[in-house]
Amino acid sequence: MSSNSKVDDGTNIFPVPNHTLPYWRSDLHEIDSYRSTEQLPKECDILIIGAGLSGVSTAYHLLDDNPSPPSIILLEAREVCSGATGRNGGHLFAPHSYVDKVVREYGVDAARELMLFCKSQMFAMKSVVEKENLDCDAVLTRYFETCLTQSFAEEIKKHYDEQLKIGLDFIQDVDHVGPKHAEKLSGVKGAKGGTTTTALQLWPYKFVTQLLACLVKRTSINVQTHTRVLSVSNSDDGWNIVTTPRGSIRARKVVFASNGYTAGISPIFENKIVPIKLTCSHISVPKDTPSPPPHLSHTYGLNFDGPALRDYLIPRPDGGVICGGAKSTYMKGDKNTWFNNFDDSTLIEQARSHFETVMQDNFLGWENSGAAVDYLWTGIIGYTSDSWPHCGKIPRQENHFILAGYNGAGMPLIFLTAKGIARMIREDLPFEESGIPRIFKTTEERLKLDVDR
Ligand SMILES: Cc1cc2nc3c(=O)[nH]c(=O)nc-3n(C[C@H](O)[C@H](O)[C@H](O)COP(=O)(O)OP(=O)(O)OC[C@H]3O[C@@H](n4cnc5c(N)ncnc54)[C@H](O)[C@@H]3O)c2cc1C
Structure with missing residues (x-):
């Protein structure tokens, strides 16, 4: 039997207990601390580690509309959606400000593929x-x-003009607002x-x-x-052995x-997906305020x-308002x-004093x-050296799949990436036919790139 995981020596990366309370978790669902059975099952076809947006969306796409569903176990170290997904800005859009970098590094087709993917994500989640019938305050805005x-x-205007010139089709949905009307409209x-x-937003x-x-x-x-999950190892008969404090499970695929915690259980990602701690807030206006503020018509950056120093x-x-960022208050210290940091x-x-006056200022x-x-509250994201997540089959590991490391902007990437991973598993498809953008593929080459310390 060969082990692919670190032994837990107390320094390992893992979801810590007693996490700070995000606004989103102020109203808990009955499934929050759910266990389907008292004892862990002995084996399954597919074991998913993590019950955030990635894990739950993967399970959904594996099981939805599937006449011969596989047996699936979903393991979560804390409560359902207690990781980054339960702590983020609740917001997705196609981040067109990345496009120039993608064009430069991977070419126009890769940029088009990425942006159309992000855009279709919004409609896929809305659908x-x-x-x-999910009651989750979803608003298309x-x-x-x-x-x-x-x-x-000036930089934004330059990028916008370049993207128009290249003829990237997603740019039809982007509207540039010049200095004359920017303050009034926003x-x-x-x-x-x-x-x-x-x-x-949702x-x-x-x-x-x-x-x-x-x-x-x-x-x-x-x-x-x-x-x-403490470790994942391969047994000689081709199964994966997933070890937890409550016992082990044999799984065909993991x-x-x-x-952000992936390196704690898959050492191949040590220094490739690094945990980074971010912060976010909920701001409210007193009901009896003598000076009610105007309605905000958009979401904002x-x-x-x-x-690099953007609030959203x-x-x-x-x-109320959700506001995240405040990086200028702590990132230079x-x-x-x-x-x-995974705590x-x-x-x-x-960050508190920044958020206290961000609306007034x-x-x-x-x-x-x-x-x-x-x-x-705070939350942990997974940071990678090239800014893109690692997705697909993990090199050198039999029957291990990954979707992780979204660098603080996973919401417009995850739901359809999970669909692609589910298709790879359900239909035994290669990554290239999964529908996931090419630049997300985890490869030996990308695994050579360490995150700069
Ligand atoms: C403060 C903050 C603000 C953000 N704002 C935005 C935003 O506005 N827009 C945007 O697009 N993105 C934002 N993000 C990023 C976004 O939240 C993430 O990209 C996304 O939620 C990742 O989803 P996930 O399911 O992959 O990870 P997570 O939601 O972190 O889920 C991973 C789960 O795996 C579990 N787990 C890990 N290790 C183990 C183990 N060994 N055993 C069992 N379970 C384990 C964890 O407990 C966790 O529940 C923000 C993140 C933070 C922290």
């Missing part, structure tokens, strides 16, 4: 919300990327320019838990929360949907000084606060609103 510096406004004080594009925890509840109701999926904001239908049980306190009419932070 499943409708098909499965427009994302307003605003630039607060002249230099970044409501963002001092906006020097920007772009708008189609976006979907309550990610409700999407994931309700989708999983549908599967539990109508399929034989076995869900086991509070069951951390799907690593463990995002606030580029204080280029995309999602107005909630109840008048002690790197251990966030880099190679989401503590806050990044430096940046939005017209919010100055006297009394808006204040009522939830502040």
Whole structure:
């Protein structure tokens, strides 16, 4: 028997207990700490590690509309959707500001493929919300990327013009807003320019838990929360042995949907998918405020000084706001606060004062609103050296599949990547026929690239 995993010596990467409380988890679903059976089953066709958007979407695509469904076990170290998916901005759009980099490094076809993929994701998620009746506040809207510096406004305009010139078809859905109207249209004080594009906002925890509840109701999926995978090894008879503190399971195939924690159970990803700690907040306005703020008509990006220091904001239908980012408050300080850090049980306190005034400082009419932070939390993303996730069959490992490492922007990538992984497994397809963008394929070559320390 050969082991592919690290022995747990206490320094290993894993989802820690007592995680900070995100707004999204303020209203828990009955499936949150669910176990289908008291004991772990002995074996299964497919074992999925991680019950975030990646793991649950993979299970969905493996089981939905499948007349001969495989036996599936879903193992989750903590509660359902307690990782990055339960802690993010609840927001997806096709991030066209990446396009120039993709064109430069991989060519125009790869850029077109990526952007159309991101775009179709929004409609695919909207469709499943409708098909499965998921009550998750899904709103199809427009994302307003605003630039607060002249230099970044000029850069955005230059990129937009280049993308028009290349003739990338997704650009039809992007609208450039010049300096003349940027502030008025966005409501963002001092906006020097920007772009708008189609976006979907939703309550990610409700999407994931309700989708999983549908599967539990109508399929034989076995869900086991509070069951951390310690190691995955191969036995001589071709099975994988998945070890947990509650016993071992034999699995024909294993799907690593463990995002920022993947290196803890698949050492091949050590320094290839690195955990990074981010922070996010929920801001609310007192009901009796004498100065109610205007309705926010979009979701927003606030580029204080280029995309590396961007805040993102999602107005909630109840008048609250989700705001994430605040990177300028902590990323230039002690790197251990966030880099190679998988501890989401503590806050990044430096961010609090930024979030406390972000609405008053940046939005017209919010100055006297009394808006204040009522939830502040942290979460762990998986960071890769080339900014793209690792997806597909893991090289050198028999029957191991992965979808992880989305670099803080997994929402527009995951649902259809999971569909592609499910197709690879269900139909025994090569990666190239899975529908997943080519640049996400995990390869020996990409596995040589370490994340810079
Ligand atoms: C603060 C923050 C804000 C973000 N904002 C946005 C945003 O606005 N837009 C966007 O697109 N993306 C955003 N992201 C990124 C996005 O949340 C992620 O890309 C996405 O949720 C990843 O989903 P996942 O299912 O792959 O990972 P996760 O949701 O992290 O799920 C992985 C699961 O695997 C489990 N697990 C890991 N190891 C083990 C193990 N050994 N045994 C058992 N279970 C294990 C974990 O407990 C976890 O539940 C943000 C992330 C953070 C942290």
